[in-house]
Every structure is written in structure tokens, then in C-alpha cells.
Amino acid sequence: MINVSDSAKNQLINIMKKEGLSTNKYFVRLSITNKGCSDFSYDLSFDEIKKKDDNLFENNGIKFIVEKKYISYLDNLILEYNGGLNGKGFIFKNPNAQHTCGCGKSFSI
Numbered sequence: 001m002i003n004v005s006d007s008a009k010n011q012l013i014n015i016m017k018k019e020g021l022s023t024n025k026y027f028v029r030l031s032i033t034n035k036g037c038s039d040f041s042y043d044l045s046f047d048e049i050k051k052k053d054d055n056l057f058e059n060n061g062i063k064f065i066v067e068k069k070y071i072s073y074l075d076n077l078i079l080e081y082n083g084g085l086n087g088k089g090f091i092f093k094n095p096n097a098q099h100t101c102g103c104g105k106s107f108s109i
Contacts, residue, residue: 001076040073044090
């Protein structure tokens with residue numbers, strides 16, 4: 001479902017540690033919002049509660065929860081992190097997106 005690069009994994013773990021969150025207790029919640037220059041935008045947050053309509057995925061040691069309604073939009077998504085001089089941040093490579101914006105943070109299907 002979601003493929004996590006080593007750079008994204010390391011960054012997520014670093015953020016969780018800085019916020020005092022246990023990687024054993026908290027999940028990374030990946031959701032989609034209706035904003036951004038290409039219709040939809042990705043949203044990452046931390047959550048310790050898996051709801052009834054959430055699916056749980058684990059890849060590269062990171063546990064994700066995703067609401068069922070977003071599954072088709074995120075199938076085979078690759079999450080990477082770039083910490084270089086030309087910009088820092090998470091990069092979403094979504095094979096389901098028909099169009100993405102220049103920053104890669106929003107997409108359309």
C-alpha cells in the first residue's frame with residue numbers, strides 16, 4: 001500500500017522523538033484534504049487511536065493508518081524525504097495521480 005524510503009522513515013522517527021511520541025504506541029495518519037493547487041493535498045499527522053474505518057499498513061518499520069475512503073487514492077504511494085539545499089520536506093510519489101503540482105504536495109485523479 002504505502003512504501004516508505006529510509007530517508008522518510010528516519011525523518012518520521014526523528015519528528016516523533018522530538019515530540020516525545022513512542023513509535024510503538026503512535027501511528028502515522030495519512031489522509032487527503034480537498035485543498036491544494038491540484039484538487040487534493042496530502043496530510044501527515046500522528047495518532048494513537050486506530051478508528052473503526054481505518055486500515056493499518058506497515059512498511060519499513062513505520063505503521064500507517066489510512067481511512068478506508070482514501071485507499072484507492074494512495075495505493076502504491078511512495079513516501080520519501082529530501083533534506084537537501086533545494087528544499088526540505090516529504091515527497092509523495094503517487095502512481096494514481098494524473099496530475100501533480102510543482103511542489104508535489106497536491107494532486108488530482
